[in-house]
Amino acid sequence: MVTSVNETPAVSTSPPTVRSRRLRRVVSTVTAGGLLSTYLSIIVILPVVATIATGVGASPDTTSGSWWPGDWVWHSNFSAFVDAIGAPAAWHAIWLSVWLSLLAASVNTVMGALIAWVLVRDRFRGQKFIESFVDIPFALPTIVAGVVFIYLYGPASPVHVNLFEAWTGLFVALLFVSLPFSVRTIQPVLVAMDRDVEHAARTLGASPWRVTRSVIIPSLVSPALAGFGLAFARCVGEFGSISLIGGGIARTTTASTYIYNLTQGFLWQGAAAVSTILLLISVTVLTGATWFAASFHDRRAL
Amino acid sequence: MKARVAIRLTVAVYLLVLVGLPVGFLLIHTWAGGASAVWRSISSPDAVHAVMLTLETAAVVVPLNTLVGIGASLLIARRRGPWVRVLDVLVDIPVAVSPVIIGVSLVLAYSRIGWFGTALANWGLRVIFSPVGIVLASLAVTLPYVVRSTVPLLREVGTDQEWAARTLGAGPWRILWRVTLPSVKWGVTYGAVLAFLRTLGEFGAVLIVSGNVTGSTQTLPIYIFDSWDQNFDFLGSFAGALELALIAVVVMVILSALQRRERKLHAHSAL
Incomplete structure (x- = not known):
């Protein structure tokens, strides 16, 4: 009971400046946005992009096993579309x-x-x-x-x-x-x-x-x-x-x-x-x- | 007055014929061969396996998409900028796209013939024609539900209470847990329930990515389809369909009961 009177809120020991709060806001937004974009890319965006690209006749040779599309050998065959x-x-x-x-x-x-x-x-x-x-x-x-x-x-x-x-x-x-x-x-x-x-x-x-x-x-x-x-x-x-x-x-x-x-x-x-x-x-x-x-x-x- | 009665009758007949007739038929006709036959059908190993796989998929998909949905809703409702609008549109893609296309797109991205298939195979990961593919397809089709039911609520409740909590010294996590989330609880729950129902019933996307292997990658909707289309097992498909419909009804009833209780509690606290 006595200690609770002496307790001071954490904020008053080091009040966050406006700038640090803004920085935190930016960091949290960028982190959350980045995570969400990655998630969206994996389950929706990349597959849909792959569908449209394949649809119009772009087909990569991925036998190299690389993740990066730039490393693949690309062929295009629009007449297939x-x-x-x-x-x-x-x-x-x-x-x-x-x-x-x-x-x-x-x-x-x-x-x-x-x-x-x-x-x-x-x-x-x-x-x-x-x-x-x-x-x-x-x-x-x-x-x-x-x-x-x-x-x-x-x-x-x-x-x-x-x-x-x-x-x-x-x-x-x-x-x-x-x-x-x-x-x-x-x-x-x-x-x-x-x-x-x-x-x-x-x-x-x-x-x-x-x-x-x-x-x-x-x-x-x-x-x-x-x-x-x-x-x-x-x-x-x-x-x-x-x-x-x-x-x-x-x-x-x-x-x-x-x-x-x-x-x-x-x-x-x-x-x-x-x-x-x-x-x-x-x-x-x-x-x-x-x-x-x-x-x-x-x-x-x- | 005459016009009013005519419209009333038109609407009643339309709904009864279009919805009431098929649902009533499902509820009644499944039992034509007797209850023991229905029981034998739904307790067959293939049927039980299909139900288990469907529920396991939902157990992964619903919590994950609820969590991601809450994060996405907070970003869309509380942050501004062109990329937020882009995010808003992207989240809705699965609503505008046929489930069959979702299935095709996952195969074209992650199967052996797809863009990242070789790289995944080098890692020893098999995504398509496996339960992982089923989970991925369900995640894709259920993504919009929590976001769509939560964002309007977040906008409606506004930020006044969050600011009040902040002036009183609460940190961002505390504000999230004590102020923001409680105020949109029902939106999140409603979205999660819809996502659960969609996961249970998803057919087109899962059919394409699962490879449809009986007793292995067959979910309940695909079991129903297969029973009719391949095995000519009318009872099997109807019993499965009834099972799926009953789960859906039970979930909806629980949801509305919870909502009613919540409203009563609110009424009490207002007094």
Whole structure:
């Protein structure tokens, strides 16, 4: 008890100067940033760089066993990229993925807005039950969805709907996996929305439909676009849920399934080339949608 | 009023058909052959091995990515500069990229035909077609979860309390443990749980890097796929799928129960 009175805080014996504190801050930031960059490089960046480089035909001879890319003997073969991309089957797969994903993301953006509206503005029995459905596609592993779909909508369908080896089967699976995105981006905006503006519009004589069209929908465009981008990116790369119902025929081979098939034949260069294109498509759409969403948001704020 | 009911019905039917029907079907139809058949299927050595490998992978991946995720969140939310924005974008890559591409990219970097394969082989390390590859693929796909759920919270709580703690003489580690981390506890937990679920269910990336060797490098999702696709074992795939779905449901229920308890505690302390 007595000693505690005499105890002085460590700081007062040597108060850290502003400069030493700033130095510590810089050192800690650089150390943490460096560690994190190394970690990111190992698990994501280097592999993706290797994929793009291999895709466009750069192949190193690494038999020297060196870690350093500068020590490797590099060969370039851009025509391999052109051949891999130019194959009709590759184009068909990429195109199928793109239009199916656009369609599924569009349907789910509209349905997502309706679902979010019902969850936020409506009150009825069983609402919580309905809401619990929205997150299931997030939590349920894709292959579980795949196995259930191939049985539910396959040749032995208990509900007599056979979508096996048809684009509609892929479409249903994509609708399932991309369901939560738009709901979860639109819902918080609806919750935060100021009801006064709607009431004001109503008092000024606007019909409920007019209020929806001129007040509610414009503020939902930005989150809807963001949700659309996420849903599209998810769909265009989707594999687990559609790998079984597609059935392994050329007509229903999506881009990711096509890449997987190439790896099964050890055609890594081709797999890397198609991966590069698919990567480009999903990154373009995702950043485009995010950018449009942000600019729309800013314009409305003005 | 009529429009409201129509929308309500549309939404209910859409969700019931798209989500309710498949999930209900999985829950009910798995038992068609009897409970003992399901039990025999999930207690087969291959199935048990798949479950164990999946859980072991998660035991490595989730703590590691939670730790890295907290560090990355602190950097992204609390530091400024162009490289922070670059980091922010890079962390999100796995969200934008197909899991199949993640698998292909790991093979092209670390397998024998890949860039660093020869050097790794000289060290006696085998990454691809081994459990190490499975861990690496799971780390890559689950990287964004903790960051995405923690950064917004860090921004929201702000730095006022951290400054207050500092003026009271607390050191940086003490501030981290006593102020910053407790205030974002739920964001971190939520992200870690999502990362856990994703690790359990990851399919595309793991399928490519694991080489799919039954009883050796087969995780539960791949066991489910193989049972259907190669062995025509309908029951095996459905029992595995149910097992995976049940783990997911239990984890989600525990999470929401914890969250409710936390909210109650908060309500008490506010009184």
